[in-house]
Amino acid sequence: MKVESFVECLNADFFTGVPDSRLKPMCDYISASYGINTKQHIIAANEGNAIGIAAGYHLATGKIPVVYMQNSGEGNAVNPITSLLNEKVYAIPVIFVIGWRGEPGIKDEPHHAFQGQITKELLEVMDIACMVVDKNTTEADVKNKMEEYSSLLKNGKQAAFVIREGAFSYEGATSLYKGTGALLREEAIECIIQASGTDLIISTTGKASRELFEARERSGQSHGFDFLTVGSMGHCSSIALGIALNKPEQTVWCVDGDGAALMHLGALPVIADLNPRNFIHIVINNGAHESVGGQPTVMGKLNISKIAAACGYPRVCCITERDELMEALKSAKKNQGLSLIEIKCKVGSRPELGRPTTTTFKNKREFMDRMGIV
Numbered sequence: 001m002k003v004e005s006f007v008e009c010l011n012a013d014f015f016t017g018v019p020d021s022r023l024k025p026m027c028d029y030i031s032a033s034y035g036i037n038t039k040q041h042i043i044a045a046n047e048g049n050a051i052g053i054a055a056g057y058h059l060a061t062g063k064i065p066v067v068y069m070q071n072s073g074e075g076n077a078v079n080p081i082t083s084l085l086n087e088k089v090y091a092i093p094v095i096f097v098i099g100w101r102g103e104p105g106i107k108d109e110p111h112h113a114f115q116g117q118i119t120k121e122l123l124e125v126m127d128i129a130c131m132v133v134d135k136n137t138t139e140a141d142v143k144n145k146m147e148e149y150s151s152l153l154k155n156g157k158q159a160a161f162v163i164r165e166g167a168f169s170y171e172g173a174t175s176l177y178k179g180t181g182a183l184l185r186e187e188a189i190e191c192i193i194q195a196s197g198t199d200l201i202i203s204t205t206g207k208a209s210r211e212l213f214e215a216r217e218r219s220g221q222s223h224g225f226d227f228l229t230v231g232s233m234g235h236c237s238s239i240a241l242g243i244a245l246n247k248p249e250q251t252v253w254c255v256d257g258d259g260a261a262l263m264h265l266g267a268l269p270v271i272a273d274l275n276p277r278n279f280i281h282i283v284i285n286n287g288a289h290e291s292v293g294g295q296p297t298v299m300g301k302l303n304i305s306k307i308a309a310a311c312g313y314p315r316v317c318c319i320t321e322r323d324e325l326m327e328a329l330k331s332a333k334k335n336q337g338l339s340l341i342e343i344k345c346k347v348g349s350r351p352e353l354g355r356p357t358t359t360t361f362k363n364k365r366e367f368m369d370r371m372g373i374v
């Protein structure tokens, strides 16, 4: 179905959410039609925030908002759905559009497997009606469903469309942010590998972990130095904190993304308060959710290093060039002490970038073996 027809059926004039690759045609169409971070379309920091914004929109207009997300975001959304939107609380109607990763029977990445299995069940438990949309779904099907949903929505309930791969087509403009800085994320990661030597690296969700994995493969190095945070977006710095505090003799490098750091920005002041001497926090700021289609994050307009300094990180810097980066990485390693290095990067990745060929269990085992944990 053309995404334009799908969106028209929803009969809404406000959209908010977090981008997803399954929903890329819809994200691009909404961004092209309503702009980004306007009164009609807001890319939220996380899916729970999107629900808050949508609730505010409803309270101030009486109209029904649309919240879009990847099914990974259902977890972030559970609390505001159950304690704010639900019929037994404030009864705020919302239409959800949810990209379905990890659908049972369809090959996908390991971190999507369980979430994919419980996607519809979780909606059911939260009393949210849902319809699966695939490439055979017609405009008439969606219109009929919306008619069915209208009485639910009138009564303050929520309703969802769960979107299978290939359900939408879109031929219009994409709204890609290009980023600033001279380096691509992958080039920055190669510099980090070089500087970190045999230290531990905790890498963020999306292509950063895939690029780290492939770089190790290319150079025949062990994957045991790395913990790939393949799911759990926004939590890699907290995982790194837990390791750094309990392995004070090891230097721990966290390779974060701007979208991921933004998603759970509250991790920063907590890390700063603990102030582990062996923690080097790198944020690759390409100003975009590059891994799922390149939609911009607000971080592109900001200096994450300044945010980190305000949170209490004792040493911060912001880098745009390779030579400068190598210097900063070496000095962070040499000086010891908590630091944050923000790398302003260009948006982009190799089209043939692969995915980790080992399992998550093997990744965990090798990583724990490397630390001597049995």
Ligand SMILES: Cc1ncc(C[n+]2csc(CCOP(=O)(O)OP(=O)(O)O)c2C)c(N)n1
Binding pocket: 018, 019, 020, 070, 072, 073, 076, 185, 204, 205, 206, 207, 208, 231, 232, 233, 256, 257, 258, 259, 260, 261, 286, 287, 288, 289, 290, 291, 292, 297
């Ligand atoms: C809770 C949750 N919401 C959404 C996603 C989908 N997702 C995977 S990677 C990604 C973008 C990450 O952006 P950033 O951290 O800036 O890294 P980049 O892709 O630019 O390297 C998104 C939105 C997810 N995995 N989990």
